[in-house]
Amino acid sequence: MAKLDPEEAQKRIDRISEIFSEIVSHAETLSQLRCPYRNRNDHCTAEFRCRNQRAPAVEGTLHGCSHDGNFDYRNAWESRPLEHERIKEKVRDIRKHAARRRNQVRHKK
Numbered sequence: 174m175a176k177l178d179p180e181e182a183q184k185r186i187d188r189i190s191e192i193f194s195e196i197v198s199h200a201e202t203l204s205q206l207r208c209p210y211r212n213r214n215d216h217c218t219a220e221f222r223c224r225n226q227r228a229p230a231v232e233g234t235l236h237g238c239s240h241d242g243n244f245d246y247r248n249a250w251e252s253r254p255l256e257h258e259r260i261k262e263k264v265r266d267i268r269k270h271a272a273r274r275r276n277q278v279r280h281k282k
């Protein structure tokens with residue numbers, strides 16, 4: 174097995190470090206322009222409301238994202254993310270209540 178030239182090894186390590194630092198720098202720049210909740214098909218996967226969400230093209234699928242990457246997307250996010258869970262719970266309660274009322278009406282007939 175050939176001996177490793179320390180100078181050559183250091184050159185390679187420096188080159189790899191340079192490549193990785195460029196990747197990290199590029200990822201950092203992109204993270205400020207592309208929301209982490211936007212998937213590769215430009216659908217929003219966030220579990221909260223955001224002003225950039227657009228109605229889904231097909232009922233029951235993910236919302237679209239209208240953010241064009243020219244401004245900071247974060248100020249469009251719902252400022253109280255836990256509100257989403259509270260509203261979902263409220264909707265569940267309303268549905269249960271409505272189902273109960275429908276059953277009562279059916280039984281009276």
Ligand code: SF4
Nearest residue numbers: 208211217223226238
């Ligand atoms: S709609 Fe808002 S939260 Fe969803 S991907 Fe776009 S910017 Fe992000």
